Amino acid sequence: MLSRSADSLFWLGRYTERAANVARGLSVALRMAGLSAQLGAEGDEWRSLLIATGCEPAFFGKHEEASQENVVDFLVRDPDNPTGIISCFAAARHNARSVRTALTVDMWGALNDSWNTLRHAEFQGERLPGFLEWVRERVLLFNGAAHDTMLRGEPWLFVQLGTALERADNTARLLDVKHHLLAPAQQATVEYAQWQAILQSVSALRAYHWVYKDRLEPAKIAELLILRPELPRSLTACHGRVLEVLDRIAAGQAGRRGECHRMAGELHARLRYGRIEEILSAGLHEYLTDMIMRTAELGNEIEAFYIRA
Amino acid sequence: MRAAYAAVAAWLERTPPAELEAKRAEAELLFRRVGITFAVYGEGGDPERLIPFDIIPRVLARSEWDRLSAGLSQRVRALNAFLADAYGKQEILKAGVIPASLVTGNEQFRPEMQGFQPPGGVYTHIAGIDLVRTGPDQFYVLEDNARTPSGVSYMLENREAMLRLFPRLLARHRLAPVNRYPEDLLTTLKAAAPDRAGPNPTVVILTPGAFNSAYYEHCFLADEMGVEVVEGADLFVDENVVFMRTTAGPRRVDVIYRRIDDDYLDPRAFRPDSMLGVPGLMAAYRAGNVALCNAPGCGIADDKAIYPFVPQMIRFYLNEDPKLANVPTYLCERDADRAYVLDHLDELVVKLAQGSGGYGMMIGPHATAAERADFAARIKARPADYIAQPTLALSTVPTLCANGVAPRHVDLRPFVLSTKDEVRIVPGGLTRVALREGSLVVNSSQGGGTKDTWVLENDPQEGGAQGAVAC
Numbered sequence A: 001m002l003s004r005s006a007d008s009l010f011w012l013g014r015y016t017e018r019a020a021n022v023a024r025g026l027s028v029a030l031r032m033a034g035l036s037a038q039l040g041a042e043g044d045e046w047r048s049l050l051i052a053t054g055c056e057p058a059f060f061g062k063h064e065e066a067s068q069e070n071v072v073d074f075l076v077r078d079p080d081n082p083t084g085i086i087s088c089f090a091a092a093r094h095n096a097r098s099v100r101t102a103l104t105v106d107m108w109g110a111l112n113d114s115w116n117t118l119r120h121a122e123f124q125g126e127r128l129p130g131f132l133e134w135v136r137e138r139v140l141l142f143n144g145a146a147h148d149t150m151l152r153g154e155p156w157l158f159v160q161l162g163t164a165l166e167r168a169d170n171t172a173r174l175l176d177v178k179h180h181l182l183a184p185a186q187q188a189t190v191e192y193a194q195w196q197a198i199l200q201s202v203s204a205l206r207a208y209h210w211v212y213k214d215r216l217e218p219a220k221i222a223e224l225l226i227l228r229p230e231l232p233r234s235l236t237a238c239h240g241r242v243l244e245v246l247d248r249i250a251a252g253q254a255g256r257r258g259e260c261h262r263m264a265g266e267l268h269a270r271l272r273y274g275r276i277e278e279i280l281s282a283g284l285h286e287y288l289t290d291m292i293m294r295t296a297e298l299g300n301e302i303e304a305f306y307i308r309a
Numbered sequence B: 001m002r003a004a005y006a007a008v009a010a011w012l013e014r015t016p017p018a019e020l021e022a023k024r025a026e027a028e029l030l031f032r033r034v035g036i037t038f039a040v041y042g043e044g045g046d047p048e049r050l051i052p053f054d055i056i057p058r059v060l061a062r063s064e065w066d067r068l069s070a071g072l073s074q075r076v077r078a079l080n081a082f083l084a085d086a087y088g089k090q091e092i093l094k095a096g097v098i099p100a101s102l103v104t105g106n107e108q109f110r111p112e113m114q115g116f117q118p119p120g121g122v123y124t125h126i127a128g129i130d131l132v133r134t135g136p137d138q139f140y141v142l143e144d145n146a147r148t149p150s151g152v153s154y155m156l157e158n159r160e161a162m163l164r165l166f167p168r169l170l171a172r173h174r175l176a177p178v179n180r181y182p183e184d185l186l187t188t189l190k191a192a193a194p195d196r197a198g199p200n201p202t203v204v205i206l207t208p209g210a211f212n213s214a215y216y217e218h219c220f221l222a223d224e225m226g227v228e229v230v231e232g233a234d235l236f237v238d239e240n241v242v243f244m245r246t247t248a249g250p251r252r253v254d255v256i257y258r259r260i261d262d263d264y265l266d267p268r269a270f271r272p273d274s275m276l277g278v279p280g281l282m283a284a285y286r287a288g289n290v291a292l293c294n295a296p297g298c299g300i301a302d303d304k305a306i307y308p309f310v311p312q313m314i315r316f317y318l319n320e321d322p323k324l325a326n327v328p329t330y331l332c333e334r335d336a337d338r339a340y341v342l343d344h345l346d347e348l349v350v351k352l353a354q355g356s357g358g359y360g361m362m363i364g365p366h367a368t369a370a371e372r373a374d375f376a377a378r379i380k381a382r383p384a385d386y387i388a389q390p391t392l393a394l395s396t397v398p399t400l401c402a403n404g405v406a407p408r409h410v411d412l413r414p415f416v417l418s419t420k421d422e423v424r425i426v427p428g429g430l431t432r433v434a435l436r437e438g439s440l441v442v443n444s445s446q447g448g449g450t451k452d453t454w455v456l457e458n459d460p461q462e463g464g465a466q467g468a469v470a471c
Helices: A003-039 A046-053 A056-062 A066-074 A086-098 A105-116 A127-148 A153-179 A190-200 A205-212 A220-226 A235-252 A259-272 A274-283 A283-308 B004-012 B019-032 B062-086 B100-104 B152-165 B169-172 B181-191 B213-227 B281-286 B308-317 B337-342 B369-381
Strands: B053-060 B126-135 B137-144 B203-208 B228-230 B234-236 B241-246 B248-252 B255-258 B290-293 B348-352 B386-390 B395-402 B404-413 B415-418 B423-425 B432-435 B449-456
Touching: A003 A046, A003 A127, A003 A153, A003 A190, A003 A283, A003 B203, A003 B241, A046 A056, A046 A066, A046 A153, A046 A283, A056 A066, A066 A086, A086 A105, A086 B062, A105 A127, A105 B415, A127 A153, A127 B100, A153 A220, A153 A235, A153 A283, A190 A205, A190 A220, A205 B100, A220 A235, A220 A274, A235 A259, A235 A283, A259 A283, A259 B241, A274 A283, A283 B181, B004 B053, B004 B395, B019 B152, B019 B395, B019 B415, B053 B062, B053 B152, B053 B395, B053 B404, B053 B432, B062 B126, B062 B137, B062 B415, B062 B423, B137 B415, B152 B181, B152 B213, B152 B255, B152 B432, B152 B449, B169 B395, B181 B213, B181 B290, B181 B415, B181 B423, B203 B213, B213 B228, B234 B281, B241 B281, B337 B369, B337 B386, B369 B386, B395 B432, B395 B449, B415 B449
Parallel strands: B053 B449, B203 B228, B203 B255, B255 B290
Antiparallel strands: B126 B137, B126 B404, B126 B415, B234 B241, B241 B248, B348 B386, B395 B404, B404 B432, B415 B423, B432 B449
């Protein structure tokens, strides 16, 4: 496949995933903001969301206060914010347009329809929950279209690579923002609602109950989101997927491998054989910061090997 | 009304206007959804514009098409023979049939092509010939497009849209299919490959990029053929061999269906400031390591100044009488022609010899006195730049307009594919329609639309309603 096409497909996977992740984050923050008025922690949700999306400095360069309206506008519409939902869709569509031939009609239709609606969408106030749900559904539709219709060649693998890497990054950032809540011996009501929120933001609240059949506990939440391979958004599942996809690309190219393959293998092995007690005792924040950094490096190595070489 | 239209006429009669309007809206949604757009630069508004699609098809009987098809094939064979000659022995110039200055002095003439024969000897592998109709048995060739003709994706997508919108209407007709065009195109491109490439040459489409007006078409065709769409930066030349950059390393390229103009193909051979092309491409081409479709330099065959000589080409190279007529054309550079043109500006269409897209033209009967005076001055200042033709009484076809079904002028661009052994033409072509009442300008850059073009598998029985000629 053309290197330029691989680049576009990789970022197509990343941008669509990012748009959905921002929408997930906003949904949970909105729910928390509704609850926290009763809990006396107003405003915190919007700030932690800005941190989790990596947008905090850019946001405060424009706004004084992390009010709901400001944050929502910044994360949905603001054309200066490349992480915003509309910006992500615009970038995804731009990438899709430059690789039209690699996409199926269903994928393009899902993306192009979303874009046409999104440009004129109303999203403030009472419309917000419905809008965010719609964004998530559109990405699910896009992913479903890819899954159901795309030829299992390199184009497919590069979309998968982008999606998996972006998802790994998102889960790590999300956990990192809330890492203090997962420190041992925090049992207040505020935390319980926050724990629920963390799980909801990766659609894993039910999954928690299925896996642990127990009440919410911080160490188990961390274990589920970092180490459990059966949760599709856990770090280990995402990096397992990255490794698998890289191996399949290499297999299709007569075993041609590079630094990105070694790095992905090492990263996945750490997760696969990791233990939550050790991670927590060494410091969750340090562990997650390291993961975020390694994920970014892996992304750079993939681009260096397949795209810019 | 011609018999070929009988079933369509009956359909229009029994379908309520509101239903036609609903179908029109549905068609627009369909085209927007698929993203079949045409980029128009620098005019503000939506940069990804839809070309309006008219839901009422244009119908040709089989016998009409067969006559056209034979004429088109003849014409393109002559154009290819002319190109080979013009860059070879120049016999037609030596014989004095075409003034040498019009060819070797033409700005589209590429000295780089002299004495070089492309693989297979074909120059214009893909030609688009614009036709208009003035009567039941009279078609004229309006223009030849031998460089990078576009629009074939609309021919194919228009049929898909009709199949989706009106499955029952289509089932009542027996239509000649158009959907094998991409396969024919791939066969044509493969046939152009250098011998060295073997039976499975690597074919790519070279596009100027996503901002080009025909980008949709480039991707569409690549998709249908299963080949890569590449930009200049995706290709490089090493030791006169062309490669594309892939995730698995460099891969050799054998045939390039290039949709960028000669000027931008290779900054080392042509415009040095071009960022769209591939440095060294012409050297690789001349070394016989890659095929370019169409060959550089085809512009000397579709120039409006060369157009008047195509019937002579047919006689000269094929020793046949032309089966398709040319529109009488006056070359302003000739004294007698110029005098006639300046005297009859109110009845002629004046065009730039090098112009395209409907720009730089004046339609005498619709122009103001001031516009005519302006063109008279321009013609006197640069006579070689202008040609003139009589306005033709173009036939019209029924078209869905704001106030219901009304007659509108159309043209037709069939696409002619040539290899060294044969010429292939998918029945039909792109019908463009002038949506403004009375307008003769069908270019999509000037607000024209398109229609599906039907060639019936069998001739219908003559009879039924009589009336205006529908084309």
